[in-house]
Amino acid sequence: MLTSGGAAEAQEATLVLDANTGDILYAYQENDQLHPASLTKMMTLYMAFEALRKKRLKPDQALEVSPHAASQPPSKLKLKEGATIKTRDAILALITKSANDAAVVLAEAMADAESDFARAMTRKARKLGMADTVFRNASGLHEDGQVTTARDMARLAMALL
Numbered sequence: 695m696l697t698s699g700g701a702a703e704a705q706e707a708t709l710v711l712d713a714n715t716g717d718i719l720y721a722y723q724e725n726d727q728l729h730p731a732s733l734t735k736m737m738t739l740y741m742a743f744e745a746l747r748k749k750r751l752k753p754d755q756a757l758e759v760s761p762h763a764a765s766q767p768p769s770k771l772k773l774k775e776g777a778t779i780k781t782r783d784a785i786l787a788l789i790t791k792s793a794n795d796a797a798v799v800l801a802e803a804m805a806d807a808e809s810d811f812a813r814a815m816t817r818k819a820r821k822l823g824m825a826d827t828v829f830r831n832a833s834g835l836h837e838d839g840q841v842t843t844a845r846d847m848a849r850l851a852m853a854l855l
Contacts, residue, residue: 709844713855724848727826727841732792734834734842736850737815742785742800743854744818751803753782762808763798766833770795794833801832808832819846822853 707723745751756778764775771787773779773795779787781803787796798808805811808831815829824846830837 707844709848711848724844727843729836729840730834730842732834733847735788735797738797738800738832739788740854741804741815745804751781755781757781757784757799757803759799760802763795766794766798769793797833823849
């Protein structure tokens with residue numbers, strides 16, 4: 695389910711599907727473009743898993759924390775500029791804490807800058823059939839133009855399985 699807006703103006707979209715068959719069990723406004731928030735981290739994880747498979751990242755690789763990564767707002771690990779974190783630990787921080795600083799560390803390990811990584815995420819989204827998604831950052835922090843649909847996020851969820 696995707697939501698956008700404050701409590702008084704909440705919008706939502708839902709798509710429930712059978713992961714074995716891909717059959718849609720329930721759908722509500724599944725094609726409405728909404729801000730993805732931390733669901734963005736699903737694509738960051740997808741990209742990290744792909745980089746691990748292709749040996750562009752290693753699980754025990756030490757990734758340096760940039761000033762940009764260290765300056766991310768919560769939720770975060772409070773990583774300090776110049777410190778390092780292993781790829782494995784950054785991935786686990788994304789999964790368990792939704793850590794924005796860890797998302798940026800991973801993004802910068804896979805691209806020259808987070809903005810470059812976001813463009814790569816959008817390109818990957820297109821290859822996965824996510825036609826209505828645009829990523830602007832690795833964490834899902836609000837940024838104009840960063841949108842997705844419940845249908846697109848369901849496609850990504852299936853790709854992650």
